[in-house]
Amino acid sequence: MIVGILEDIVTQAGMVEGWLSKAGYDTEVRHDGDSFMELVRSQRVDVLLLDWDVPGKSGIEVMRWARETFADTLPIVMMTQHDGEDDIVFGLNQGADDYLIKPLRERELIARVSAQARKYYPETQRAKTVEIGKFALDIGSQVATVDGKQVALSQREFDLALMLFENVGRIVSKDVMIKRIWGGVDRKYDATLATYVSKLRSSLVLRPKNGLVVSTVYNYGYRLERA
Structure with missing residues (x-):
C-alpha cells in the first residue's frame, strides 16, 4: 500500500x-x-x-x-x-x-x-498483527491486547513492545531502541528507556505466569523470552 x-x-x-x-x-x-x-x-x-x-x-x-x-x-x-x-x-x-x-x-x-x-481496498487491506500466546500487537491500529482485552500503552511503550515482540528470543540493543524512539543514539536516554521498559512489563503483565518475560542484558539491551 x-x-x-x-x-x-x-x-x-x-x-x-x-x-x-x-x-x-x-x-x-x-x-x-x-x-x-x-x-x-x-x-x-x-x-x-x-x-x-x-x-x-x-x-x-x-x-x-x-x-x-x-x-x-x-x-x-x-x-x-x-x-x-x-x-x-x-x-x-x-x-x-x-x-x-x-x-x-x-x-x-x-x-x-x-x-x-x-x-x-477491503480485499487487500489486512492489518498486520504480531501474536505470541495471549498477547497481540495490531500494527495498523497501534493497539495491544492481552487475552483479547485492550491494554492502554503510550506510543513509546507500543513501539518498544513491537521491537521486543518481533525479536522474541533475541537481544534488542539499547542503541537500536533509543534510535527508534528518540531518532538518534544517545546514552543520556538509558535511564528513561529503563523506565519505559519497566512500565511495559507492568502494563502487559510480562511475568512467568503469563508465559513471557523481559530480561535485562546488563549494559547492552533487553530480550523478550518465553517463560
Whole structure:
C-alpha cells in the first residue's frame, strides 16, 4: 500500500513518512502540488495525504484534479492548519474523505489512513498483527491486547513492545531502541528507556505466569523470552 504525501515542510513530511513506514506503508513524498500531480499521473499511489498550503498547485487544487481524473477510486485525506468549521466543510465538500488538523498525532493519522485503506481496498487491506500466546500487537491500529482485552500503552511503550515482540528470543540493543524512539543514539536516554521498559512489563503483565518475560542484558539491551 503506497501513500503519497504532499507536504512542503521537510521535517513534517519526514515525520509523517516515518510514522507510515513504521505502520507498514510504503510512501512517496513531494513538496509541491505540481510534482505531486506528476507523481500520481506516472506511478501507482493508493492513498493521497494532502497538505492544503503548498507551493504550486494547492492541496485543494490537487484534490479537485484527482477527483476529476480518478473519480472516487482514490482515498484522499487532508492534513492542514485550516481548522475553522467553514474550512473543514469546504475541504470535505471538495472531495476529501477525511480531514486532519495540525499538529498531527501519530496514532490518529495512522488510524485515519488505515480506515480509508480498509474502505477503498477491503480485499487487500489486512492489518498486520504480531501474536505470541495471549498477547497481540495490531500494527495498523497501534493497539495491544492481552487475552483479547485492550491494554492502554503510550506510543513509546507500543513501539518498544513491537521491537521486543518481533525479536522474541533475541537481544534488542539499547542503541537500536533509543534510535527508534528518540531518532538518534544517545546514552543520556538509558535511564528513561529503563523506565519505559519497566512500565511495559507492568502494563502487559510480562511475568512467568503469563508465559513471557523481559530480561535485562546488563549494559547492552533487553530480550523478550518465553517463560
